[in-house]
Structure formats: structure tokens, C-alpha cells
Amino acid sequence: MLHFVRGIVVACVGMINLTSAALAQEKAPPIDVIIPNSALQIPFKSEVPIVFVTRNQNKAEWEKLPKFWNEGTEMANDPIANTPVERRIIKIKVPLGLANAPAIPAENPMTLAKWELGKKLYYDKILSTNKTISCASCHDPAKGFTDQLKTSLGINEQLGGMNAPTVVNSAFNRFQFWDGRGASLEDQAQGPPQNPIEMFGGGKGDAWTEAVIRMRAMPEYVKAFELVFGHIPTRDATAKAIAAYERTVLVGNSIYDRADLEMRARVTDEESGKYEFKPIDFEKTLTAAFQAKDANALKSLGLDVEKDAGKAAEFGKKIANGRAVYFGKARCATCHVGDNFTDQGFHNLGVGVKDGKIEEVDFGRFVRLATGHKDYSQIGAFKTPGLRGLLDTAPYMHDGKEKTLEEVVELYDRGGNANEFLDEKMRDVDSELAYMKAKAEGKEYTGPKPAMLTRSGKPIIPLALKLTAEEKADLVLFMRALQGDPVDATVADPKWFPAVK
DSSP: OHHHHHHHHHHSTTOSOOOHHHHHHTOOOOSSOOOOOGGGSOOGGGOOBEEEEOTTTOHHHHHHOOSSEEEEEEEEEETTTTEEEEEEEEEEEOOTTOOSOOOOOTTSOOBHHHHHHHHHHHHOGGGSTTSOOOHHHHSBGGGTTBOOSSSOBOGGGOBOSSOOOOOTTGGGOSSBSTTOOBSSHHHHHHSGGGOTTTTOOOOSSOHHHHHHHHHHTOHHHHHHHHHHHSSSOOHHHHHHHHHHHHTTOOOOOOHHHHHHHHHHHHHHHHTOOOOOOOHHHHHHHHHHHHHTTOHHHHHTTTOOTTTOGGGHHHHHHHHHHHHHHHHTTTOGGGTSOTTTTOOSOEEOOOTTOBTTBOOGGGOBHHHHSOTTOOOGGGTTBEEOOOOTTGGGSOSBSTTOOBOSHHHHHHHHHTTSOOOTTOOGGGBOHHHHHHHHHHHHHTOOOOSSOOSEEOTTSOEEOBOOOOOOHHHHHHHHHHHHTTOOSOOOHHHHOTTOOOOOO
């Protein structure tokens, strides 16, 4: 196998950054990084860039694009020949509600050939030692780009310790993985192939070395990597290709997003300047969905496109009330904010806590902080997930123990699970201060009883939201209204690739 790879390298003189010593000893090419040979790559005029178009940044062009995946042409200047050329271009119509395009690292520009390579790798089981697990095994497009299991099954049917996070809108994540150990999609893509529970079944060598060797033994992958990256398969290039594909796994255009447009149009007509939601905004949005027979959007709310058309006003009022609860009494927006409904932070909700104590396996973000930068408030803290596409990603939380959105609401309603490091946003801080003040002054404390005392004697009093049954139901309905359209088939269908031109 290595002899075969070495033969390719010799035929492609100069494309690999081997040292003179390595050449003398006829060592195999580097596994992680190889300096590219541009002569092997797709010529500039034949390269097809992929660009994202958002409504907020280019409304006129966004509205002209008929669908998610749009093929066209552009005039560009060839940097080598310094001449204008006409070439193909793919324009991604970023779903409504996502104001910004995914950030693209300068070292990993989006191109069609790279996207195709990344998509093939995502669904190929070649990255696992025994070729039984792919990225899609735990992040299946048919299951909301998760596996809908409490915790995932990896190589040799080993049970992992974490619930598989969705890839949906992960392009907007500041950190990847529940504990934030990945700073980018490129970082995330490198984790599973070397994880002994996920993809690496053990062997004589390094996990990534073995994976790269397997790819180098396949002529189709050798050719694809050469065309995209100017060299044979490497770990660096594999991560870049998979990340390029994952950046297009986008969801938006929810009932909430559409109602936001209705609200803004209404406020403009009224000339009131008060950009505040009213039930009528959701009612009009639902009426339009019924008229368009948008079964997907209505199904997310438990509505039948044929039987429930008369319920637009009733459900519009419920969703509006749920929104008010979300941003008000339930305090959800203290952490779930922005286009993707996450503050990109880490919080201890008491998930995984038993009898007020956290096992080390559930220390979360704290474990990933560098020595010298350990923040004890981050013990038990896990990443705030986005809320789009929620109906496809149950069960919830990093341990998958909350089976439904209703159970999630109950967790928050009781203030999480008490523990020494419970996030301040989950606690009744005023009552805690009142308790300590009364104790210091030798007075009787009459407020909510502490759930526990820390080792220093500080009270932990979870903040009970005391939501009514109606408020809980409407809050869940509002979260359902964030569901959005399915991931576009051009991305979600493992077998779809653009026709060769």
C-alpha cells in the first residue's frame, strides 16, 4: 500500500514537502500536512466557488435567488494570467432568520470540488478503523443530523457518554463539542476518527495515520485530493473538506422568522416605530402557511394542513404568549439569544448531578480549560445549544436524559438541579444574599429554603420560575415555532451531487 502511494509521489515531482533526509531514506509522505503543487489543482477558470447570500446583507440578490442551491456564472480575474475569465459559481441562499453567513476561514475557501469531497467523506465509513462508522452514523440527516439516541453508539457498538450534538447551523458555533474543545468545524472533524469509542478501533499505529493510509490506497480519493488541494490525502485536507460540507447544513425560515417579517411590515405600515410582536403577526403567518399548504411548518406546531385551517388565530395567540414567556418570565433569552438562539457560552444547569454532586465525567468545560486558566465556576458547565430544528434532535441535554421539550421546560422551571457550581443565571441570587445577610446579622431568614450549602457555607437556591401549565404549553409551542424548513436536499441527500458540466 505504501509502495503504491510512494509511486504516486514520485510521479508528481515536487508536490510534497519532504526533507532531503526523508527523501534519502524513502520515507512515506507526511500524514498531517503536505505543501500543495498548484499544477495538480483545478485551474482557476474551472474552479467553482461557493458563496453565501443573506437577506440582511444583500436583500435584492437574496430575493432573486429562487432556491437554496443556485448555479450561475461570474466574471473573475485569473490571478496567474491576470486576465478576466467567466466561470461557474454556486450561490447559497441562506435561510430566512439567519442574518449572517457562516464565517469561512481564509485558509479554507469554499469551492464546489472541496464541498463534494467533504460530502463524500462525511458519508464514507473509510475514516473508521473497521469501516463501520461514518460521520453520518451519529449525525444522520434523516434524524436532524443527530442519531436521536440518548448517547451514541460508536465503533464495535461501544456506547459513548454524550448525546450527539446536531450539525445543523454548527457553522455558527463559536465552539464545537459540548465542552467546547474544538474551536472550529475543522477542529471538530479531527476528533471522532481518533476517538477509541467513536471511530478508532485500535491498531499498530496512530489513528489518523491509519485513516490517511486507507484513503491513499483509493485512486479516486487520491485524484480528488490532488484536484482540490494539490496533493494526496492528508489529515489537514480531510478536516477542511468535511468542514466545507458542514458549513452548508443550514436551517431557518421558521414560523417565527416569517412572523418577524409580518411584524416589521405591520410596524412600517402603522408608522409607529414600535417593533413589538402581536398575536396578529403569528396569525397572518399561520394563515399564509395554511394557504401555501406548508405541511412541514404546520406539522411542527401539531397542526394539520387540511383540518386545522380555522385555528390560525387561536395558535397565533398561543405562540405570541409563548414568546412573551420566553423573553420574560421564563428568562430563556438570558442564554438562548441571537439568530441561532445561543449565547455561545457554557452553563451549569445541574445536568448529570446526583445528590447535589457532579462526577468528574460531567465536569464539562472546566476540564478543557488550560492549566493556569482553570475557572471553577465552569465545573459542570456545558455549551448552550442553538434552538433551531429542535423537534428532530431529541433527546436533549449533553447526557440525553430529557426526552421531550416539556421535560426540558420542567428542568428550568425548578431552577435546574442544585449543586455547588450551579450557574448564577439558574439561581435566586437575591434570596441567597438575603440568607447570608440574615445569618451574619443573627436574624431569622424567611425566604426560599436553600437546596444545599457549599463547602464554604454559601447557600444554593435554585430560581423556581413558577410557570403555569398554560405558560409551559405556550412556551413549548413557541420553541416549536423555531423549527424551520428541513435542511435542503442538495445537502441532506447523501446521493445528490451536481451534474458534471
